[in-house]
Amino acid sequence: MLSRTASNLFWLGRHMERAETASRLFEVGARITLLPNTAEGYQNEWQSLLRASAASDLYHRSYDELSEENMERFMIFDRNNPSSVASCMYNARESGRIVRTALTSRVWDALNVAWQEMRGMDPGQEDAADLADMVARHASTVHGAIDGTQLRNDGFHFMKLGYALERADSTARVLDVKYFVLLPRVEFVGSGLDNYQWQVILRALSAHRSFHWAYGDDVSASRVAHFLILNGEAPRSLITSVNEALWHLDCLLRRYGEEVPHSARDRAQALADRFAALDIDEIFDEGLHEFLTDFIIEIGRIATCVQNDFFHGRG
């Protein structure tokens, strides 16, 4: 497969997943502001959200005030924000258009429809939950079309690899929002408010019910963290995402043979091995935020290896 094709497929997956993350993050923010927490009011949640998505500077270049209205513009509609839902959907569709020959008509159709609907929407038209629903619905359609109709060839693995790495990154960032929200007032840990916030995180990841199925009623920090980091059954957990990325890299290696570089596979294998030996107390001892930061950096390194292994064509 052409390196450029592979790269576009990989980014198609990443951008679709990233669109969903942006809308999830926005929904987390909107829900958290529904409850008062700090004396300073509601500003803090949006700020933490920007920090977790590393978009604080960009935001303040275009917007003065931190308000839900501005945040909606920024995270959902703003094409100057490369991580907004609109930017990601546009980019995913552009990648798709460039590699039309590698996509089934169903996948193209789903991408195209998603973008057309997004393009037709205006800020303020829907509330946060409806927006998130809309984005999640389109994301599912695209993902479903990929799973249901694409040949299980290298193109498929590149797309799914993009999804898996982006998902790992995204879950880590959503979790990190929680860390930032809590940061100013340590005494909230373990309080009703604390638990409420964990619940919001679960909801935002559409994992509210599954958490209860897996762990019963009690929502506590260590259980939610365990669920989202180390539970191999949770579809968006870090460990699941890493294992999926590894699986797709393994499939590529089997397909291409050992002669083709496999630094990404080796790196993902090392990360998966480390995860298999981790327990949640260790993570809290290390510090959740530090753990997540390291993790996000490591995912970035694996993505760079993917780039070097496959997308240069070594000419």
Next chain:
Amino acid sequence: MYYNEMFDGEQVREAYASLSDWVDHMPADFRQMKQAEAEALFRRIGITFAVYGEGGDPDRLIPFDMMPRVFTQNEWRRLERGIKQRAKALNAFLRDVYSRGEIVRAGRIPARLVYQNEAYEKAVVGFVPPRGVYSHIIGIDLVRTGRDDFFVLEDNCRTPSGVSYMLENREIMMRMFPELFRGNRIEPVDGYPELLRRTLESVAPKKCEGKPRVVILTPGHFNSAYYEHSFLANLMGIELVEGADLFVDGEFVFMRTTEGPKKVDVIYRRIDDAFIDPLTFRRDSMLGIPGLMDVYRSGGVSICSAPGAGVADDKAIYTFVPEMVRFYLGEEPILKNVDTWTLWKDEDYKYVMDNLPDLVVKEVHGSGGYGMLVGPRSTKEEIEKFRKLIEKNPNNYIAQPTLSLSTCPTFVEEGIAPRHVDLRPFCLCGERIELVPGGLTRVALKEGSLVVNSSQGGGVKDTWVLSE
């Protein structure tokens, strides 16, 4: 006064009988429903004509007219012979002017028109591409003015586009009106991609061993014909590449793949000469492949169409194509040229300037319906403005009489009405010269308009060739 393709006097021609019946019994709302359905299908499969930099919808649809244009078997056989003859002569001409230049020595074509032509490529003089073929896909634009009167308007020897519309129009007609295809014996066009692939493989370079690897080279997804490029790559099962996907290493061209470099043997390029190799042509080109021309000249890769093929298809050379047929093939041309005045000849210049309001004047290198004057449809000011342009540079223009282009019944707002059409069949030249029975019919949707180019608001129709 215009020849209407559907009628012979008052009588509906046999070829159109069932279509005429079909239209007569079609309820108006059914037609609107089908039109909307067709549009949705086009939009859905993504067949759009991307026009960037002109504002408006970058993914514009070319209007599709559901009323087909029909040729009988006899009409088609004659066209086919004429097109193949012309394609053969054009390739012979190219081979000649890049070697001994016999036709120029014989005084049949002025040397200036050939050797000073912008498209004449000194870099390939003396090199003969595989099988002596320079132009592998030739789109010949034809118009009809009467029952037996067909004229060639233009030869496109470089990168003619529109073949995807020929294929998609048929696909959509078959999907929407299967009953029409049961009732008429219509020759299929869907063999085109296979034929194109065989043609390209048949001109693999000397150094190629085994099955040739063929790719399509596109300028990228911002190009207006990008859809066509990806469509053809898809149907032929080959890679669609951009310049940056290819690189030269030693004697060969390679493409960058996830499994490392893979050798490429035949490049069907859809970008202009000036951009294919920054080392030989335009240095600022980001679209091309540095060193490509060296590999080409040493027989490591084939480029279709060959660099320099453009010298055969500009409007100045056009006037000499009948001469080429006689000179190289010793035959009389089957298809006629449109009478053409060349403004660098004194007597022609005088005639044209005296009769501007009755003529069509075109730039020698213009295309897409730009840079032309349609005398009878222009205002006095427009004509005077053009007169000044011609005075400044007469070499740059040719003139032709306003042709009475035939019309074909077309669905319009009010119902069905005659609209002017032309035809572009696609002739393939490799080991053999072949074409599928059909082509792209373009239709001027505005009443009275003679300009059918898609960039000027023209539409397209399915083109039928009936079998015996």
